[in-house]
Amino acid sequence: MKLSQYNTDCTYVADIVSSERITDESTAEVRHIILRVTDPAFQFIEGQSIAVLVPGPHAFGNKYHIRLYSIASSRMGEGTRGAELSICVRRCFYIDEVSGERYPGVASNFLCDQQPGDRIEIAGPYGRQFVTPRDETCNLLMIGVGTGIAPFRAFTKHIYGERGGWQGKVRLFYGARTGMDLLYMNDRNNDISSYYDEDSFKAFESLSPRPHFDEPAQVERSLKENAEEVWSMLQDSKTHAYISGLSSLEEQLDDALADIAGSPEAWVQLKKRMIKEGRWSTLFYE
Numbered sequence: 001m002k003l004s005q006y007n008t009d010c011t012y013v014a015d016i017v018s019s020e021r022i023t024d025e026s027t028a029e030v031r032h033i034i035l036r037v038t039d040p041a042f043q044f045i046e047g048q049s050i051a052v053l054v055p056g057p058h059a060f061g062n063k064y065h066i067r068l069y070s071i072a073s074s075r076m077g078e079g080t081r082g083a084e085l086s087i088c089v090r091r092c093f094y095i096d097e098v099s100g101e102r103y104p105g106v107a108s109n110f111l112c113d114q115q116p117g118d119r120i121e122i123a124g125p126y127g128r129q130f131v132t133p134r135d136e137t138c139n140l141l142m143i144g145v146g147t148g149i150a151p152f153r154a155f156t157k158h159i160y161g162e163r164g165g166w167q168g169k170v171r172l173f174y175g176a177r178t179g180m181d182l183l184y185m186n187d188r189n190n191d192i193s194s195y196y197d198e199d200s201f202k203a204f205e206s207l208s209p210r211p212h213f214d215e216p217a218q219v220e221r222s223l224k225e226n227a228e229e230v231w232s233m234l235q236d237s238k239t240h241a242y243i244s245g246l247s248s249l250e251e252q253l254d255d256a257l258a259d260i261a262g263s264p265e266a267w268v269q270l271k272k273r274m275i276k277e278g279r280w281s282t283l284f285y286e
């Protein structure tokens, strides 16, 4: 869906409660930002996103610069306070095609510069296609790179922290460039690692073989290392797969799964079947 198709007529005030850098200074800045929205009309569930409306003036006379962010909290909010939700924001830059100069991305820099006590305007929540099934015996296969981990933090908090457990297999395949880029699974913040003791949960990390090069994070290595389990889960009608992160992940993943399937045709067929059965949900962004 294009950004212009999201309805941002109904907005909410959000107070910045905290903003914590969850990567160290040697790598890209990613912040875990907690927002408080006191309007009771604002309700969300895991897997949804919000829009952040950055006030202008902006190019072409636009009143707002609008970008979407996945909610990283489960429906009960952060801590015991339901009115608080978190997002996980990477400070982005873009290269101007004409001048070749690097400029800060408007929305992500606006968010990363916010201080506790500041107020921002948000809209949403959006998206109902990225939801966990009610049946706790279903298997969940979560695959993500970079900030694509945000909805999976929400999922794991919900199924283990709020529902009290999950009987089906829960597998997280996560790609990052270096160990410090493993969001919510590093020394600064290890929210997801706290579920490692759950019997049904396993997390697999893929770190880049060439971390000093500016290559996109990869997830395919750990998928291939666990090919047998991944393939049998995908074929199982009780498995729901969730894919989240930059859109470049889609091609990487199709290649890896075609390899695991034995041929691109075999993978295309299974993917079609999973989409038809509502078992393949994606959340991609440019």
Ligand code: FAD
Binding pocket: 049, 067, 068, 069, 070, 071, 087, 088, 089, 090, 091, 092, 093, 094, 095, 104, 105, 106, 107, 108, 109, 146, 147, 148, 150, 246, 283, 284, 285, 286
């Ligand atoms: P822009 O000028 O719009 O972009 C600057 C550059 O950053 C572009 O080259 C773009 O390709 C690149 N970029 C955008 N997002 C990322 C990213 N996450 N990691 C690496 N490079 C990126 N972003 C998050 O940080 N966290 C999220 O949880 C998140 N969830 C999203 C959910 C949805 C449904 C969508 C559509 C997008 C999501 N994004 C998320 C991306 C976000 O909406 C913005 O595109 C991003 O913050 C850049 O916006 P900007 O205005 O700062 O810069």
